[in-house]
Amino acid sequence: MKLSTKGRYGVQAMFELALYYGEGPISLKVIAENEGLSEHYLEQLIAVLRKADLVKSIRGAQGGYMLSAPPDKITVGDVIRTLEGSLAPSDCVVEDIPFECSRSGGCPTKVVLEKIRDAINKVIDSITLQDMVDDYKKMIQKNSYMYYI
Amino acid sequence: MKLSTKGRYGVQAMFELALYYGEGPISLKVIAENEGLSEHYLEQLIAVLRKADLVKSIRGAQGGYMLSAPPDKITVGDVIRTLEGSLAPSDCVVEDIPFECSRSGGCPTKVVLEKIRDAINKVIDSITLQDMVDDYKKMIQKNSYMYYI
DNA sequence: TAGAAATCCGAGCAAAATAGTCGGCATTAA
DNA sequence: TTAATGCCGACTATTTTGCTCGGATTTCTA
Numbered sequence: 001m002k003l004s005t006k007g008r009y010g011v012q013a014m015f016e017l018a019l020y021y022g023e024g025p026i027s028l029k030v031i032a033e034n035e036g037l038s039e040h041y042l043e044q045l046i047a048v049l050r051k052a053d054l055v056k057s058i059r060g061a062q063g064g065y066m067l068s069a070p071p072d073k074i075t076v077g078d079v080i081r082t083l084e085g086s087l088a089p090s091d092c093v094v095e096d097i098p099f100e101c102s103r104s105g106g107c108p109t110k111v112v113l114e115k116i117r118d119a120i121n122k123v124i125d126s127i128t129l130q131d132m133v134d135d136y137k138k139m140i141q142k143n144s145y146m147y148y149i
Numbered sequence: 150m151k152l153s154t155k156g157r158y159g160v161q162a163m164f165e166l167a168l169y170y171g172e173g174p175i176s177l178k179v180i181a182e183n184e185g186l187s188e189h190y191l192e193q194l195i196a197v198l199r200k201a202d203l204v205k206s207i208r209g210a211q212g213g214y215m216l217s218a219p220p221d222k223i224t225v226g227d228v229i230r231t232l233e234g235s236l237a238p239s240d241c242v243v244e245d246i247p248f249e250c251s252r253s254g255g256c257p258t259k260v261v262l263e264k265i266r267d268a269i270n271k272v273i274d275s276i277t278l279q280d281m282v283d284d285y286k287k288m289i290q291k292n293s294y295m296y297y298i
Numbered sequence: 299t300a301g302a303a304a305t306c307c308g309a310g311c312a313a314a315a316t317a318g319t320c321g322g323c324a325t326t327a328a
Numbered sequence: 329t330t331a332a333t334g335c336c337g338a339c340t341a342t343t344t345t346g347c348t349c350g351g352a353t354t355t356c357t358a
Binding site for chain 4: 174176178192193195196206207208210211212213214
C-alpha cells in the first residue's frame with residue numbers, strides 16, 4: 001500500500017510551487033534541487049500535472065512552472081489522484097467505475113475496502129497546498145534556533 | 150496505492166474462518182471455493198498468518214484451519230499488516246522505524262503522509278472480523294428476498 | 299542574431315514486486 | 329491402507345516502478 005514516487009514527488013514539487021506562488025515561474029531545475037529529485041523524472045510528472053491544468057508552464061529561457069490556481073484552491077488529493085489515479089485500495093471500490101467482482105453485492109471485504117478508501121480521500125481532500133505552506137512556515141519559526149536544511 | 154491481493158485475499162480467508170468459528174477446522178479447499186481464490190496461492194498466505202499466530206492448523210484428513218482467537222479479538226489491521234507489512238504510504242513514515250530522508254525533520258510532505266497513515270490505521274484497527282460477520286449476517290437478512298450468491 | 303536556458307516529447311530499460319503455478323513430502327482420519 | 333489435507337521450496341511470466349537518454353522546440357537576453 002505504498003504511494004509511488006509519482007504521488008510523493010508530485011506533492012513535493014507542488015509544495016515548492018506553492019511556496020513561491022505569485023513570484024513568477026520556477027524552473028524544474030530549482031524544484032529538483034530544492035527537493036533533491038531527478039529533474040528528468042520530475043519532467044514526466046509535471047507534464048501530467050500540466051495536462052490536468054494544475055500547473056501552467058512558460059517556455060524558453062527564464063521560463064518555468066507555476067500553479068494555475070492559488071495554493072488554497074489545490075488539494076493534495078488533486079495532485080495525488082492526477083498522478084496515481086484513484087486511491088481506492090482495490091479496483092472493486094474505485095469511485096464511480098468499480099470493477100465488479102462476482103460477489104460485489106454481498107462482499108463484506110468490499111465494505112472494509114470502502115471504509116479505507118473513504119478515510120484516505122477525506123484526509124487528502126482536506127489538505128490544501130496552502131496548509132502545507134502554513135505548516136512549513138510555522139515550523140521554521142518554531143525551530144529557528146536550530147540549523148535547518 | 151492498491152492493497153495487493155495478499156492483503157485482500159487474506160481478509161477474505163479470515164472472514165470465512167470467522168464465519169465458521171467454533172465449528173472445527175475448515176480446509177483451504179473450502180475457503181478457496183467459497184471466495185473464488187486459488188487454493189495454492191492461499192496456501193502461501195495462510196502460512197504467513199499461521200506463523201503470526203493468527204490461525205491454527207490441523208493436519209491430515211478432515212484437517213484445516215481455524216482462528217486462534219475469537220473473531221472479535223482479531224482486527225482487519227492485524228491481518229493486513231501481517232501479510233503486507235506496515236500500511237504507511239511511504240517508507241519515511243513507517244511506524245517506529247521510518248527510513249530517514251535527508252530533510253526528515255522539516256518535510257511538509259511527511260506531515261501529509263503521516264496523516265494518511267494514521268487515517269488508514271484508525272480504520273483497519275477499528276474493524277474486527279466479528280464486525281464483518283455481523284455486517285454480513287445483517288445484510289443477508291435485509292436482502293433475503295433476493296437471490297444472493 | 300547567436301546562444302543559452304528552459305520546456306516538451308518519446309523511446310528505452312533494469313530492477314523489483316506481483317500473482318501466481320507446480321511438484322512432492324508429511325500427517326492423519328476413516 | 330488410502331484418500332484428504334497441510335507443508336514446503338522452487339520457479340516464472342507479467343506488470344509496475346523509477347528512472348535515463350537524446351533531441352527538438354521555444355524564448356529571453358546580451
